[in-house]
Amino acid sequence: MLKDIYEEDDHTLPEDGFEIVTLDNVLAALRHMLALYVRYSNSDDDDKKCFVKSAGIVRLSHPDIGIIDVVRDPVRYSYQVTIRRLGQALFRKLDEHGSDPLGGMEAVVMELAQEDPKHEGMIIEILDKNWDGVGDENRRWMA
Numbered sequence: 258m259l260k261d262i263y264e265e266d267d268h269t270l271p272e273d274g275f276e277i278v279t280l281d282n283v284l285a286a287l288r289h290m291l292a293l294y295v296r297y298s299n300s301d302d303d304d305k306k307c308f309v310k311s312a313g314i315v316r317l318s319h320p321d322i323g324i325i326d327v328v329r330d331p332v333r334y335s336y337q338v339t340i341r342r343l344g345q346a347l348f349r350k351l352d353e354h355g356s357d358p359l360g361g362m363e364a365v366v367m368e369l370a371q372e373d374p375k376h377e378g379m380i381i382e383i384l385d386k387n388w389d390g391v392g393d394e395n396r397r398w399m400a
Contacts, residue, residue: 278346278350279350280347280350280351280354283343283346283347283350284347284365286339286343287340287343287344287347287365287369288369288372290336290339290340290343291340291369291373291380291383291384292373293336294333294336294337294340294383295373295376295379295380295383297332297333297336298333298379299376337387340383340384340387340388341387341388341391344362344384344387344388344391344398345391347361347362347365348362348391348392348393348398352393358392358396359392359396359398362388362391362398365384366380366381366384366385367381369384370384385398385400386400388400
């Protein structure tokens, strides 16, 4: 099902010269980011820089609360944000093709997980967690 959708995607540039993001582009970027994220997550702790040590409980009203995850582990955060944005793009592309975007996203999760059997569970968890809430007002990915 999914293969049929993205093989039909138009890969030509529009007349104005701006490149259109295709479903193939989104899937390729998602594969690449997942491979990097899995490798990073499985690396030694010495390779991961923790820039902020917890100083105790932070009040939810503190102005730094929104940035603490970025400062604590900027590499992991950038992977998570990118994977979420790719999930949003995937939802849009599947919806544009007239298919069920949530069903298509589920098919992508399974396809990508099966491509790396050693990390299958980790890939499912990464996508599920980072895609939580992706969708529109009527249909949302629920982790």
